[in-house]
Amino acid sequence: MRDLLPPGVHVAESFGDPPGAVLLPEEEPAVARAVDRRRREYTTVRHLARRALRCLGHGAAALPPGEDRAPRWPTGVVGALTHCDGYRAAAVADATVVASVGIDAEPHEALPEEALGGVALPEEREHLARLDAAHPEFRWDRLLFSAKESVYKAWYPVTGAWLGFEQAVLTFDPAGSFRARVLPEAVVPGGPVVFDGRWCVTRSFVTTAVVVTRPDAAPPAPCGCPAR
Incomplete structure (x- = not known):
């Protein structure tokens, strides 16, 4: 996960x-x-x-869930959590520099067909089929699921709105990046329309990450804390 996130996002x-x-x-x-x-x-x-919050001076913060079940981060902090069998991660950043962070981890296994039906739009299925033919070593269906989870985690804090799996179209670059385009019916005034993310498959896990930076923020300094 740490290799997917830019300087200024602290990871444990x-x-x-x-x-x-x-x-x-x-x-x-x-x-x-x-x-x-x-x-x-x-x-x-x-x-x-x-551990990651220590880099921002909040190492003793409690993180109970809010009404939306997302963790309540300290004032001035944005972050995201993920876990699956055998892997857990947390990512946090200064809210004056980063608007939101989305991360997700999944086992690198085929997504059940019934689950794929609720995740992939027809054009995404065609895209995944082409990717699978060219790069069969990756489970593109699971990558799609994970990437949409990361997109939602980055979307919700900046819009306060629900985003369904069917409300964003994703395309993948086999080199390790992806782009999500929010469909017109889901766009929120002032909210992002396009999300750019990164993905990786390692140690039998799929990991994905999306970071929404603030356009007027100064570039963050590289993270040098032990958590990373």
Whole structure:
């Protein structure tokens, strides 16, 4: 994940659940009745988020979910979390420089056909078929799912609006980038219309990331904190 994000976005990631990961009291209620697997995922991503937040001076911040179930970040911070079997990550940035961040990780496995039907538009299916013929080593259906998850995570904080899988069209560059175009019926006044992201497949995981920068912000300094 860290290789997909630009300078100024602070990342912490793990391929397991560190024994020192703990929840803060404000975070406990959200998983009070959760099964052990869910509780470990929830705990680890918040532990990682605090590692990344140290770079911004917020290392002790609690991250309970808001009404929309997204984590409530400290004032002046934007961020995103992701987890799947065997991998967890958190990414944060200064909100004066970055408007939003979206990250997602998935197992590099075929997406069930019934799931693909709810994710891919007809033109995307044609695009994926061409990619699969040229680069069969990648699970393009899973990449599409992951990229749309990252796009939504970057879209929602800047618009406050829902974006369905069928409301954005994605195209992939096999070299490791993608572009999402929000369809006219979903465009929000003042909201982004195009998102540019990056993708990677490594260690049997698909990872995707999208960053929306503020147009008038100064370029961020490279991240040199230990979390990265």
